[in-house]
Amino acid sequence: MTDDEFDAFVNSIPESKLELIDGQLIVGNGLIATKLLLREILKGWSIAAGLALIDRQLCWQALQQLYPAAPFATDDHQHTQVQAWASQFTDYHPEDLSAGGEGENGRHHWIRQFLSEQIHTVSHQVGGLTLGRDFVMRLGENGFTPDISFFFGPPLNRLYNWYLEGPADLVIEVTRPAHVTQDREVKRRYYEAGGVPEYWIIDPQQQQIEFLRLINGRYQPQPPDSHGRYWWDSIPSLVFFPSQLWKKPTSQQASWELSVFGVLYQEPRPVVSEKSGLEHGSLPFIPRVALEPVPISFAEFISWCPRAKIEGSQDRLEVGDTRHFLGMALMTVGILETVKLLPPQDWVHALIEADENERNDATRKAEWWQIARQTAGINLARNEWR
Numbered sequence: 001m002t003d004d005e006f007d008a009f010v011n012s013i014p015e016s017k018l019e020l021i022d023g024q025l026i027v028g029n030g031l032i033a034t035k036l037l038l039r040e041i042l043k044g045w046s047i048a049a050g051l052a053l054i055d056r057q058l059c060w061q062a063l064q065q066l067y068p069a070a071p072f073a074t075d076d077h078q079h080t081q082v083q084a085w086a087s088q089f090t091d092y093h094p095e096d097l098s099a100g101g102e103g104e105n106g107r108h109h110w111i112r113q114f115l116s117e118q119i120h121t122v123s124h125q126v127g128g129l130t131l132g133r134d135f136v137m138r139l140g141e142n143g144f145t146p147d148i149s150f151f152f153g154p155p156l157n158r159l160y161n162w163y164l165e166g167p168a169d170l171v172i173e174v175t176r177p178a179h180v181t182q183d184r185e186v187k188r189r190y191y192e193a194g195g196v197p198e199y200w201i202i203d204p205q206q207q208q209i210e211f212l213r214l215i216n217g218r219y220q221p222q223p224p225d226s227h228g229r230y231w232w233d234s235i236p237s238l239v240f241f242p243s244q245l246w247k248k249p250t251s252q253q254a255s256w257e258l259s260v261f262g263v264l265y266q267e268p269r270p271v272v273s274e275k276s277g278l279e280h281g282s283l284p285f286i287p288r289v290a291l292e293p294v295p296i297s298f299a300e301f302i303s304w305c306p307r308a309k310i311e312g313s314q315d316r317l318e319v320g321d322t323r324h325f326l327g328m329a330l331m332t333v334g335i336l337e338t339v340k341l342l343p344p345q346d347w348v349h350a351l352i353e354a355d356e357n358e359r360n361d362a363t364r365k366a367e368w369w370q371i372a373r374q375t376a377g378i379n380l381a382r383n384e385w386r
Helices: 003-012 031-045 047-051 056-066 076-086 108-126 177-194 242-246 298-304 322-333 335-339 344-385
Strands: 018-021 024-027 129-131 136-139 142-144 148-151 163-165 170-174 198-203 208-215 218-221 238-240 261-263 310-312 317-319
Touching: 024 031, 024 322, 031 047, 031 317, 031 322, 031 335, 047 322, 047 344, 056 335, 056 344, 076 344, 108 129, 108 148, 108 170, 108 242, 108 261, 136 177, 136 298, 142 177, 142 298, 170 177, 177 198, 177 208, 177 218, 298 322, 317 322, 322 335
Parallel strands: 136 163, 170 198
Antiparallel strands: 018 024, 018 142, 129 148, 136 142, 148 170, 198 208, 208 218, 238 261, 310 317
16 A cells, blocks of 8 residues: 555544544544444444344344335245345445545644643643543533643533543644534534633644634634734633744754743642542443434443544454444444445345354254253263163
8 A cells, every 4th residue: 555545545534533422422523424434344344243232133124114115024035035135236325424534634633742742831830731632521411532621620620530520621623624514613512512711723724723712601712912922811821822833843943842832920720630430341331222323321431432543454444442332333323324334235144144143053052952961861871870
C-alpha cells in the first residue's frame, strides 16, 4: 500500500471517537459514522460475530419486514428456496456511508496535541487539570469526549476515575471539514444546554477560532481584544494568543518553544479526584438488541464502552473491545437498519450456517450424552459383577 493509498484508507474510516448522545453510541462525526464502522466490522469479522450477540429469529423477522415477498423460513426444506431468492441480489448497493469517514485532517492532530500540552503546562501555574479526548465529560445522561477539556473541579464539576461529572470549564474541539456540522451545531447545542462556560471551535484549515462564552444560558461569540489577545473570563490572569497557533516551528525551533498562553500570577487551584462513581466493567455486558434502536444508559456506556482506538486494515477493522462495540452499535442502530448494511444473501447465508451449526452442536451433545450413559452403564455392570 502506497502512502497515498494509506492516507485515503485512513480518511475513509471514522475518527477514533466514541460518545453517548441521546442514548446512542456515536462514532466520529455522527450516527452515519456509527453505521459505517458497524458495517466494516461485520464485513471484516463476519456477520456471525454480530449474530452471536442477538436473537437470530429477530434477524429473520427483519428480513421478512424488509422483503415481504421473499420465501423466508427457518425450516430445512425451505433453506434452498431462501438461498435461491437471495442470490438475485448480486448488484445490491447498500447505503452510501462515506460521509462518516474521518476525511482530510489538515493539522488537526498536531494542533490538538500541541494545545493539550500547552494547557497542561499552564495548569501548573493556574491550577486545574486538562483531559484528552478519551476521557468522558458527563452532561446529564450524555457522555462526550472533547478533543481537549480543562476544569477546576467543584462546584462546577467533579472528577471521577472514568469520567468528569458536569461541564468542564473549557472545552475545545479542533474541527475538520467532515466534522463541521457535528462541532458547530450538534456539540454547540449540547454544550450550551449542559452549561459549558467556554467553548472554543478551532478550524485549522481556515485558521480561524470561534470563542463562545455562556452568558445567561446562551453562547455569545467573543472577539479577541485590539491586540489579538483573548482573555478567558474564568481566569482573568490567563491570556491566549490565537495567531501563535498558526505558526510552524522552524528547523531550529522545537514546537514546545512556541507559546500560545500568557499567565499573570495566580494561586493554583488544586483538583481532587473523587473515589466513588461509575466504573468500567461494573455492569455485566448484556446488550439489549431489538429490531428498533434501544437506548444505552450512561452507566452502561461507562461500563461497556471500549477505548476509542480504531485500527486494522482494509480487510479487517477493530476498535478496542470489538465485541463490546458490536453490542452497543447494534443497540444504537437496531436490527432492521443493521440488516440493510450488507446484501441479503450475506445475511441468509450466515443465518442458515448458524442454524445448522446449532443443530449439529445439539446432535453432538446428544451423542456425547449417549456415550456417557453407555459408559456409565458398562462401569456399573462391571462393579456389580465384581
